[in-house]
Each structure stands twice: as C-alpha cells, then as structure tokens.
Amino acid sequence: MSPSVLQRIASGDTAAVRDCMQEYGPLVWSIARRLSRTPADAEDATQEIFLDIWRSAARFDASQGSDKVFIAMIARRRLIDRLRKTSAEPPMDPVESLEAVAWADPGTASETSVEAEQAAKALAELRPEQRQVLELGLLHGLSQSEIATRLEIPLGTVKSFMRRGLIKVRELMNIDAEGVSAST
C-alpha cells in the first residue's frame, strides 16, 4: 500500500507538499470560506491551516481515518479557534443562503470519502430540523446560541439535536458507542 500524502510529508518528501495542496486545497478552501467572517479572514485561515497540516502530518494515523478527515479536523480546529478570538459577528455566509448548501448524496458521497458517505447516510436518517441545526453549526459556523436565536428554539433543543447528529455519525463511522445511550 502506497503511503498517503500526509505520510509522505512526514517523511520529508517535498513533492508531497504540492500534492497535498492540489488534492486538499479545495476542501480546506471550502471549509475556510464557510467558517470565516470575511474573504480576507478565509485566506489568512487557509494559510494557518496548511501550516498546521505541515506541523501535524507526522501525527496522522491511517488506521484512524482518511487523510481527508484528518485535514478537515485540523481545518475545523483552527477555524473554531479563530472564530472564538474574533468578534461576535457571524461568518460570512448569511443564513439566507442555506439553500446553496448541498449535502452529498449518500449514494455518491463515497466518491468523496468513506467517512463522507457514512456522514451522509447518518444525516439522511435525521429529522430535517436536526439536520438544519448541524448544517448551521458545522457548515456555517454559527454558535449554538446563534442557532437557537435564528431558529427560535430553546438552546437545550439545539444542544440535543447537535448531540444526536454527531453521535449518529460517530456510530456509523464504526466508533464504539458504548456509554452514549444514557446521554442521548
């Protein structure tokens, strides 16, 4: 089995840097634009995310998931950190543009990654309002409080929807769900 691009980066293969940007640049750019307040913020964040990727490549464990998920995790961490440090303004995607968000079709998401397929399947099993909460929180970067305000539902309901959605995906990703039932 050939090494992944992250494993190549970790081993000092300089050509892998270009491959990584080519292969995962669109993913990082997509997430950064959604979870940033301005286009300039998105550009700064993308630079920081790639620096994080170079620094973290050696920690990538292929047995724990794909390159794509690892990189999306790094991107999310950085972007959440940036959102917390900046003002209370929401990210640049207005909620009115929600129609523009297209979830991957569970039947074709496997072309993106196994994990995306699992997530799409889990999302398809959720109620529309639960899916909307996940969409606002994870794809548009709204905080739980902001979601509660926008949808005019109690904060506790937002937390509950978020929890169920994430745990459903977690279960479908073949992660041990022991101990969760009491919390859901």
Place this chain on the structure above:
Amino acid sequence: MTERPQNQLDEATLDLLIKQVTDGLAPAEQRELDVLDSGVASEWRRELERAAAAINLAGSTDASPLPAALARTIARQAEQHFASVRHATEPTAAAADRKIASLEAERAAASLQRVPPSYGNRNGIYGWLAAAACLLLAAIGWLRGPVETVPPSAQVSPAAVVAPAEKPLTPPTPAEQRDALLAKAGSIKITLGGTKDSGSAGMSGDVVWDPATQRGYMHFTGLAANDPSIHQYQIWIFDSTRDKHFPVDGGVFDVPANAVEVVIPIRATLMVRKPAAFAVTVEKPGGTVVSGREHVVALGAAG
C-alpha cells in the same frame, strides 16, 4: 464481554465536548471540562471531531481550487517551514557558530549597558539599551548564521520600480502608495543603513511599514543596478515574535540600470507581528528560502 466503564461519559461532559468541537469553549467552560473529565474526554473529543469533520466533507460538495496567489503564498510558507525544520534538526558546526555569535552579541550588549546614561529617564535608557541589544543579537546571529543549500524561493512577481523619467500611471505608483502609507496613522518609518558590503556603497533608503495592513515599501537612492539573470535583491523582515534566524521573506526585486530612485513594495509571506528590523540581501535569481547572508546591502532597525 468485559464492561468498559472508562468509556462512560456523563451528559454534562458530553455537552461540553460537543460545544468544544462545534463552537469552542470559553476559558471557564474549559476549566469545567477539565474538572469533569475522568480521563476519556480526549478520546471522545477526537471521535466527535472526526464526526464533525465527516459532516463537513458531506457538506462540502463545491470544489473551487485555491486562488493562485494564495496557493503561491502557501507554497512559499511551506518552503520556509520545512527549511526551518531542517535547520532546527541540524547539529554541529552551524549551531556552534550561532553560539559564538550569541556570546559575542551578549558581550556587545553588556558593553552597551555599562555606558552610564548622561540624561533622561534611566528606565527609558535601559529600555533602549535592551532593545538595541536584542537587535544586535538578532542581527549578528543572523549575519553569522549558517550558510545552507536550500531550494530557490518561489518567484515573486517583480517589484515595481519607479524611475524619475517614468510617466505617472493611472493607478497610484508605488511611490504614491508609499506616500499614502506614510501619512496613514500607525505606520512606521525606519531608516535603512548600509553595511560593509561593497554593494551598499552610496546607498541610502528607508522603509515605511503599516502593521495593520501588513503592507510596506522600501525606498532607495543609489542602490546599484542588478542583472536579474545573475542575481536579485531580496527583502527580509525580522519579527521579534519569530525565530531570529528565520526572518520573513519580503520578496525579491530588481534595480534597473537607469533608476536613480526606486520604491519597492514589500510582499511579506508571513504575518509580521512585531517588526524589529528590515534587511536586503543579494541572492541568486528568484531569491532563497534561507539566506546565505554573504551580501547584506541594507539594514535598519525599528526604534
């Protein structure tokens, strides 16, 4: 099947973990999580982060490539990062050389501090001396640092050059942009001095830098013309929050034969948080990621 109580997680902890991976936690919430954590939170956090990332993958169906300029910047930063990693793991003579430079700088700084202040506030003088010592340390360390063989820096678009005879362009010229930046509140101006290098003979110049917008210009008179096919000038910015051995690359530029005065836009490839000094070196065409420092032709320190 053996029960795995270590995987049990109470609802309050789970709520905090979910908030951590979706919103981030306030310091008080983080402290609360630290108190509640029975040792399995980090594992749960990782799994929830994976789930959130997978949802992002399922929702990121658009695939716009990185903008070209951004991709170039990231590629340059990668070069700098990996050069820095190589340097950090490099043992031996280079480290010894830097140690000597560091000791010399400390000696120089000590001699500066022995000079009795003749007037003014003592704390102010000591503050100035400390700043001067830091700069000296950085500059000596940098100038005497190791010469590395590194891949060439990605080509930055040629710097704009203003010669007196040029007709003004419709968009503001670099000189006009420099003037505008100089008038902007918060911008700083630093005088550039020559060095012992023959390339700086007769040169004078300055830097105008705006920390807020990360834009700046170098202005020179008398800087020798270069043949871009043989060598180019390269700008370096010392950021006191970064490793002094790795100043931020500010781009390469050329001085044409007929130019009396040039204004060069600075293209910092990394965020410069606390500019401590600016320098110009002569490098091979395209510049370098880590300068060999054989030819430093201009150097100026922030006040």
